[in-house]
Amino acid sequence: MTTSLDFVNPRVRAIRVSEQTLLESLKPFKGVIDVSSGDPHRTGMKPISFVRQVLAVCLYPHLLQDNPFPPDVKLRAQRLLQICEGGSLGSYTASSGLHHVRQTIADFITKRDAGISANPKNVFISSGAQRALMVVVKLLSGGEGLTKTGILAPQPCPHTLPPLLDEAGVLAVPYRLMEDRGWALDLNQLRQALESYRGRCNPRAIYISNPGNPTGHVQDRKSIQEVVQLAAAEKLLLLVDEVYQDSVYGQNTEFLSYKRVLFEMGREFSETVELVSFHSLSCASVAECGLRAGYMEAVNMDPDVLKVFDTMLCTDISAPTTGQLALDLMLNPPEPGDPSYDTHAQELLLTRTVLTRNAERALEVLNDLPGFSCQPAMGGIYLYPRVQLPAEIREQAEMLGLEADVFYCQKLLEEEGLLLGKR
Amino acid sequence: MTTSLDFVNPRVRAIRVSEQTLLESLKPFKGVIDVSSGDPHRTGMKPISFVRQVLAVCLYPHLLQDNPFPPDVKLRAQRLLQICEGGSLGSYTASSGLHHVRQTIADFITKRDAGISANPKNVFISSGAQRALMVVVKLLSGGEGLTKTGILAPQPCPHTLPPLLDEAGVLAVPYRLMEDRGWALDLNQLRQALESYRGRCNPRAIYISNPGNPTGHVQDRKSIQEVVQLAAAEKLLLLVDEVYQDSVYGQNTEFLSYKRVLFEMGREFSETVELVSFHSLSCASVAECGLRAGYMEAVNMDPDVLKVFDTMLCTDISAPTTGQLALDLMLNPPEPGDPSYDTHAQELLLTRTVLTRNAERALEVLNDLPGFSCQPAMGGIYLYPRVQLPAEIREQAEMLGLEADVFYCQKLLEEEGLLLGKR
Incomplete structure (x- = not known):
């Protein structure tokens, strides 16, 4: 009989990078890379040149004169410097971010959602999506x-969510995602969770991660519609973590934002259901985790509540200007015809191709x-x-007088270059 | 009789910039500048070139090849890129900051405090001093x-302090600073505050702003010693806001850190009194408010408590890399003999000279x-x-049927270019 290793969090902390046998070490891999932080630059992904060039010029505007940057880089840097107080990235910004960048974000959302308009006054920039989520x-x-x-909160969920809810003094009401359906969200699971916790606490919101962290599932329109209907019927706020919205690679898979689906369901929903959507500079393809910026868009929220939200963001002073401007560059990239367009498009394509291939390769390796x-x-x-302790491992461990799970982890590390870790 | 205008917060929101009479407007000033945010770049102070050059190269390392930056700029950029994971500012850092930068901070503190050593593991980098203070x-x-x-908390205190204490759910126990002694801290005021609030709450810490925000007072050794003795006797934690430590310009005035004084008082104090000191990239002469970084050093704090502190900082992920590296550059500037030394020294001198002159000029204008x-x-x-409504203003207002304080504020704005505002 095999026993479930449920007590070991099966998050993969590292995958083998090469199967080439190294005679020196006799191991079928060169080394172990820690990819658990979800930090692409750390593992060798390259920054996007346009973003970095414009930021470099903004930081040191003398580069406008004597450096061979493409003209659209210089133009953009000049425009961004104009929106900073005193023309310097060293000035404070409003706590909810530079107005110009909030407008860029609103324009991006409008375009993404096939014309459903977004208002910059409902957009709040923070030092990362995590921070905005904490404040909400x-x-x-x-x-x-009671x-x-x-x-x-879904099970499984982003590893950052439980400590966040805990620190905020909120109870996580778990709903199971369906592994056998590619980790799809099942409405009955949501309903059951709600029913069994009503009376034990005051459920006020549904947190959703889409595209899913850590599941990789992307919801389709029907699934999102069901969640919206439930939220409407039960008067629950939707907290939608959409930070991986630009990393979708499944066949016939398209990212649909909750906001778009909500608005396409008609006024009965689009004028009533409260929704907050999060996006992030760190989790997008540009992957500028170190620059610290993200944003949220609030839909159908009471303006007075948003005022309190703004006041609470104030204790952070503001998100860093470098991160805010990187958001602007990410969401308003070079257009066809611009001098930087080709390079930029190639770099993004490469990033996304590598991501897609890695996802396929890692799946093969794991299976x-x-x-x-x-x-x-x-x-x-x-x-x-899913990890299940193989029967032969259990038997070998017993013979050697070792704990089976420890023995299993050691074997995976030594023989496959895979490190299992507890969060 | 004159009446105190105590109900109007006398924070000066703007000072007149020129007395030159403009015939067009017949006003003795050209315009009104908002200086209330304490944001030097916004009002025209220039960034420090060395900081900006190194950051620009770090963001876009191609500048190492083809740009005529001084060699020490390039060397420093290379060194800083090496300490970033994957050689990129786009990678996450540890929640308490890059180890290299924490070491630079510890070295700076050691040098500042005449050799009293600082340990990087007691240094925590955050997205601004305000954020670290909030977490503590x-x-x-x-x-x-009860x-x-x-x-x-001193009265007057930084305008950011009351909302911070309030959000953290902590009671502010006010102690008065002595205006007639240049806003010096008076130990009796501290003692009285403590006595009158013991039994009404649980006083656990003394917050001190030195150099004083908004008073401009700088404590001498004796004054600091008295506070340390009180903290020791009453087992209170010292929370010392020392963010203006590099902006001291009073005659015969020297900044002495609380830590240095504490350690020079002998082991009875240096091994027992708990102290947390805050410093900031925004409030220092480099004034990089927009880059968002600060740090705190903890002295005599329980390592287990610091672990909890670190965990709480984790929900912010980390301070932005650009801010962290700017801290490194600020605290470890070019040395004599380095190619950038002369320019850097001149720029800093200019910044400090302007600050000193502005302080003198603003004092004249106000008086x-x-x-x-x-x-x-x-x-x-x-x-x-201090603002007291002049008798003649009160009489004029009465004749005109206007509220005296509103009339006074209007006159100050129209005739002097000074805007009084409520926080």
Whole structure:
């Protein structure tokens, strides 16, 4: 009999990088790379030149004169310097971000959502999506015991979510995702979670990660519609983590934002359902994790509540200017015909191709490992395998007098270059 | 009789920039500049070239090849890129900051404090000093009613402090600073505040701003020693906001850190008194407010408490890399003999000279205004005038049927170019 290793968090902390046998070490891999942080630059992905060139010029405007940057880089840098107080990245910005960048974000959303308009005053820039989420969750928090705020949270969920809910003093109400359907969201699971926790806490919101972290699932229109209908019926706020929206690679898979689906469901929903969507500079293809910026768009939220939100963001002062401007460059990239367009398009394509290939390759590797089975990903940067201790490992461990799970982990590391870790 | 205008927060929101009479407007000033944010770049101060050059190269390392930057700029950029994961500013860092930068900070502190050593593991980098302070205050918070955490806070205090304490759920226990002694800290005021609030809350820390925001006062050794003795006797944590430590210009005035004084008082104090000191990229002469970085050093704090602190900082992910590297450049500037040394020294000198002159000029202007009196500043970037409604203004307003304070504010704006505002 095999036993489930449920108590070991099966998040993959590293995958083998090469199967080439090295005679020196006799191992079928060259080394172990830590990819658990979801940090592409750390593992060798290259920054996008246009973003970095414009930021370099903004930081040191003398480069406008004597450096051979393409003219659109210089033009953009000049425009961005104009929106900074005193023409310097060293000035504070409003706590919710530079107005110009909020407008760029609103324009991007409008275009992404086939013309459904976004208003910059509902867009708030923060030092990362995580930070904006924390502030919203704190706004919702309250109560004690049976009245304590609850937020429906998927299982599995981003590893950052449980400590965030915990610090905000909110109860996580777990709903299971369906592994056998590629980690799809099942409405019955949501309903059951809600029913079983009503009376035990005060459920106020549904948190959704789409494209899914760590599952790689991407919801289709029907699935999103069902969630919206439930939120409408139960008067729940939708907290939608859409930070991997530009990393979708599954066949016939398209990213549809919750906002777009909501608005295409008609006014009954588009004028009532409260929704907050998060996006991030770190999780997008540009992957500028170190520059720290993200944003949220609030839909159908009470303006007075947004004022409180803004006040709470104030204690952070603001997101860094370098991150804010990088958001602007990411969401308003060079257009066809611009001098930087070709290079930029090639770099982005390369980034996305590598991501897609890595997802396929990692899936193969995982499914080849003894005891592993893994659903393919349709988007995002994670895979979420199931791990079951093989019977022969258990027997070998018993013979050697070792703990079976420790023995298994050692074998995976020594023989496959895969490190299993507890979060 | 004159009446105090205590209900109008006398923070000066703008000072007149020129007395030259403009015939067009017949006003004795050209315009009104908002200096209330304490943001030097916004009002025209120039960034420090060395900081910006190195950051530009770090962001776009191709500049190492083809740009005529001084060799020490390139060398430093190369060194800083090596400490970033994957050689990119786009990678996450540890939540408490890049180890190399924490070491630079520790070295700076050691040098500043005449050799009293600092350990990088007690240094935590955050997205600004404000953010680190918030996390520490939250660690201290707790209790309800009579057991609620109290923190002694000066009056006047930085305008950001009351909302911070409030959000953290901590009671501010006010102690008065002595205006007639240039806003010096008086130990009796601290003692009285403590006595009158003991039993009404649980005082756990003393917050001190030195050089003083908004008072401009700089404490001498004796004054700091008294506070340390009180903290030791009453087992209070010292939260010392030292963000203006490099902006001291009063005659015969020297900045002494609380840590240095504490250690020079002998082991009875240096091994027991808990102290947290804050410094900031925004408030220092480089004034890189937009890049968002600051740090705190903890002294005599329980390592387990620091672990919790680190975990709490984790929800921010980390301070932006651009800010962290700017801290490194600020605290480890070019040395004599380095190619960038002369320019760098001149730029810093200019910045400090302008600051000193502005402080003198603003003091003259304020003391010339009807109803104003102001203590000179010894450091920092604020002046804190007393405002008393002149008798003739009150009479004129009465004749005109206007509210006296509104009339007074209008006259100051129209005739002097000075805008009084409520925070």
